[in-house]
Amino acid sequence: MxxxxxxxxxxxxxxxxxxxxxxxxxxxxxxxxxxxxxxxxxxxxxxxxxxxxxxxxxxxxxxxGRTLETDLSVPTRKGDWWYYSRTEEGKQYGIQCRVAAAGETPPELKAGEPLPGEQVMLDGNELAGESDFFALGTSAVSPDGTLLAYSVNFTGDERFTLKMKNLVTGQTLTDEIPGIFYGGAWSADGTTFFYTTVDEAWRPYRVYRHTVGTPAADDVLVHEEEDERFWIGVGLTRSERYLILSAGSKITSEIRILEADRPTGEFRVVRPRETGVEYGLDHAGDRFLVLHNKNAENFELATAPLDDPGTWTPLIAHREDTRLLDVDAFSGHTVVHFRRDGLTGIRILPADGEPYEIGLPEPIYDVAPSGNPEFVTGRLRIGYTSMITPPSVYDYDLASRELILLKRKPVLGGxxxxxxxxxxxxxxxxxxxxxxxxxxxxxxxxxxxxxxxxxxxxxxxxxxxxxxxxxxxxxxxxxxxxxxxxxxxxxxxxxxxxxxxxxxxxxxxxxxxxxxxxxxxxxxxxxxxxxxxxxxxxxxxxxxxxxxxxxxxxxxxxxxxDALNTILDPSLPLTVIEWDEWGDPLHDPDVYAYMKSYTPYENVDGRxxxxxxxxxxxxxxxxxxxxxxxxxxxxxxxxxxxxxxxxxxxxxxxxxxxxxxxxxxxxxxxxxxxxxxxxxxx
The missing domain is CATH 3.40.50.1820 (Alpha/Beta hydrolase fold, catalytic domain)
Structure with a gap:
């Protein structure tokens, strides 16, 4: 029974x-x-x-039986290293590695074999130990490639403990910070790491600055977001010139920036938040690129001066049939990820040529830029898959306009x-x-x-x-x-x-x-x-x-x-920010009545x-x-x-x-x- x-x-x-x-x-x-x-x-x-x-x-x-259990990802070039992850048969978790780099062409992959000269940065299996649960929240290498900031969790509650490792000596540093959220960003010189913490509702709301080698108790609160509808995060532009402190609700954005070589400076607002306006920013040499929906439902791409990032000049105008998803800035070109007719696509904007879109081989597919940390590069790494084509990694050569297949996920068993x-x-x-x-x-x-x-x-x-x-x-x-x-x-x-x-x-x-x-x-x-x-x-x-x-x-x-009961209780994790998605039934009787008419728990009947x-x-x-x-x-x-x-x-x-x-x-x-x-x- x-x-x-x-x-x-x-x-x-x-x-x-x-x-x-x-x-x-x-x-x-x-x-x-x-x-x-x-x-x-x-x-x-x-x-x-x-x-x-x-x-x-x-x-x-x-x-x-269909999975190649001992396998490795296509290495990604960053500075003087190729970074990749690999798995080993019989082991639950991945292993993060790197090898010294030479040239833009990734090292040749041989199934089941680590790359020559491999340095293991993190072994998830060793970190997990005997724990029934293990998750890695952050893994960020400093710009000079010498330090690794990483965070671990053993319960599934998404509160992580930050640790640091010297990749030159292999030693784990004494730095340890409990209770952080996902993500984080290094300063340009690798002496400082920025991270976020969450409030009682599991909302990331504070950004702290940590100086390597100092106690966590000495960390400096950089920013606190008091509006309960907003989450915050911190990152580094691909150029590594600017730190980005972003605040966002479901419908509104606000970004602050700071030169990455001045980690103790003050973040400045790009454009004050305006309800319903979302925007993102990337650094592109002598200007910023801004993707926004100000009077542009499907988003518009604009440029902005470095000394006046809140002034936007259209670069790609809004289109009713095309949703702009993301923009990636490089030294010699810009990449726009978009969606049209229910499918994704990639558009290239060369610095000295006409824009064009990359052609793809199937009528139904999914494609996105993937693993492109280098600012100066002649290649674009993309990920591609369809319902019948296993995940595939390509390099797109910007000079020849050729798609080069680097790896297709093996599916064993014929x-x-x-x-x-x-x-x-x-x-x-x-x-x-x-x-x-x-x-x-x-x-x-x-x-x-x-x-x-x-x-x-x-x-x-x-x-x-x-x-x-x-x-x-x-x-x-x-x-x-x-x-x-x-x-x-x-x-x-x-x-x-x-x-x-x-x-x-x-x-x-x-x-x-x-x-x-x-x-x-x-x-x-x-x-x-x-x-x-x-x-x-x-x-x-x-x-x-x-x-x-x-x-x-x-x-x-x-x-x-049990959506209605959850959204009625602002003390629960995520509730307040969810009001921009579902409505606010706590204060609006019309929203309450509408949600009550469809939420599953309330509407179970005798059928x-x-x-x-x-x-x-x-x-x-x-x-x-x-x-x-x-x-x-x-x-x-x-x-x-x-x-x-x-x-x-x-x-x-x-x-x-x-x-x-x-x-x-x-x-x-x-x-x-x-x-x-x-x-x-x-």
Whole structure:
């Protein structure tokens, strides 16, 4: 029998609306009853999936067998060194290395062999020790290549301890700073390191300056962001001339700069924050490049003088059909990453020639600049993938305009892209909007076929068509895999995002249901298993309420399913900054009513729901474990159908288990549940 969560009425009153929450007691993480309930749910899930153990092991071995376990990345040139990472068979974590450099051509890679003259900077396996969880938050080499700043975490709560290593002597320094966030930046001379810390709501809000060799207690507070809607970060321009201190909410930016050779100086504001205006900045020799959305919904690229960075002159004007994503400045050219017609692209702006775009070989793909730390270079490193092409690393020669393939991720076991196909379809939403769907299938698969439909649809995050080794275990068993590029994401530009947030959020959910219905009507799908995580987990809960009959099963990973209660509580991590994404139900009764009409937890009813698997982590600081725990308890109490399963990682964070073998086993568990659930629905 499944666990039965006790019901303890807890009253909430907002805007004259009284709500009784019977499972609010699950929010108390250190209550032994909470832990006991989560462990009971884990035991029940283990019992209900015990028959899948052989299939789980088979899929795990398939993932493992297709992966070159001892491998290394393409080295990236920075100063006098080529930097790369590698993995070794049987080891959970990567190893960061470097070798002395000569020329622009990367060293020749030989499978399974370290490069000659290798220096190991960090071995994640040694750092992890016997810990069940390990994450590296920061890894930054000083401009002269002599010092390494790195940070580690052993719980999954995303609070790291910063350490430093002398790469010349190999000695770890005495410098140690607990409680920092991701990222950081060196001064030009490598004597000073800037880092951020978080407040009680896990918001990075302070930047400190640390002098190498001094106690952490002597570190200087450089900036504190008092507006709870804003996160801050600190970085170094590619030219290494300027430190960048950025503050950003979901809709507004403000940047401060400081010459990197004056680390004790005062940061100065580039342009004061203006609600709704976002901008980013890079240094390009005698000017700055600024990417902004001031009167330019899809963003515009501008230039600015070094002595007046807040004065912007257009360089690439706004276009309705093209969303500018990022800009990278180099000594002799500028690179613009953009999105058009649901696909990414790269545009080159030579210093002494006409702009042009790089041609790419497939009709469906994802491409982005990748690993380009050198300011003076004649090559551009890019990453490329599609739903049938494994991740590939190219160098683009700017003189010859030639794409040079440096490495394609090996897929063992005889994988041949020619055995698979990818397609682009368009569903029609209830309001007439055409919604793109990316599809992958093995050639010869009989249709209609069981289908996994993946979606996210928030924060302007795009789920681009990319490759997955684990996905082959579905495709080779006759499944169709599809991505619903729904509103709330960024696939079709900024307007696509705006039409799926605030009081238009329901478009995200109806788009997804329309995609599921299209796949069936077009003869692709005999039954759809929906899958999504985090904000995509909210999507899963919402569509399960909206159209439970449309799905053969639902996988909700670290799902944001108790969204209204979370967004009503400003003391919780991330809540205040989220008001710019979902609205502010605490102070606005219209937002409260709208959110209450779609948030998954509040809208569970007595209809027949498909089988649901919810996966969460006890130490998740982004979507707290109690959201899926409460949701599953309410489903089991109120709804029919199911079964409804909850699996909680008791020692991990938002990303789940940290080691690669552990993560493969978790994916094998999820895929085996999908296969079994789809089979049962046929």
């Amino acid at each position: 499944p666990p039965t969560a006790k019901k303890v009425p807890s009253e909430r009153v907002h805007h004259g609306d009284t709500v009784i929450d019977h499972y609010a007691w699950l929010t108390v993480k250190d209550d032994p009853e909470t832990i006991a309930y989560l462990e009971a749910e884990n035991a029940y899930t283990q019992q209900m999936t015990a028959h899948l153990k052989p299939l789980q092991e088979t899929i795990f071995q398939e993932i493992k 994988y041949d892209p020619a055995d698979y196909e990818q397609f682009r379809e368009w569903a029609t939403a209830p309001d007439g909007t055409r919604v793109p769907i990316s599809i992958a299938v093995r050639k010869g698969t009989e249709r209609p076929a069981p289908t996994v439909l993946y979606g996210y649809g928030s924060y302007e995050i795009s789920v681009d068509p990319s490759f997955s080794v684990a996905r082959l275990s579905l495709l080779d068993r006759g499944f169709v895999f599809a991505i619903a590029h729904i509103r709330g994401g960024g696939e079709m530009g900024r307007r696509w995002y705006e039409d799926g947030k605030f009081q238009q959020k329901k478009n995200t959910f109806t788009d997804f249901v329309a995609c599921a219905e299209h796949l069936k009507a077009a003869g692709w799908s005999s039954g759809v298993v929906a899958r999504g995580g985090s904000a995509g987990g909210l999507l899963m809960g919402a569509v399960a309420n909206l159209a439970p009959e449309a799905f053969a099963g639902v996988v909700a990973e670290v799902p944001f399913v 027949v729901y498909p089988p649901i698997l919810a996966i969460t982590s006890l130490n998740d600081t982004r979507v707290l474990y109690h959201e899926p725990a409460k949701w599953i308890a309410r489903l089991r109490d109120t709804a029919r159908g199911g079964p409804f399963l909850l699996k909680t990682e008791m020692g991990a964070g938002h990303g789940g288990r940290s080691g690669r073998y552990d993560s493969w086993r978790e994916e094998a568990f999820t895929l085996s549940w999908i296969l079994d659930t789809a089979k049962a629905a046929q």
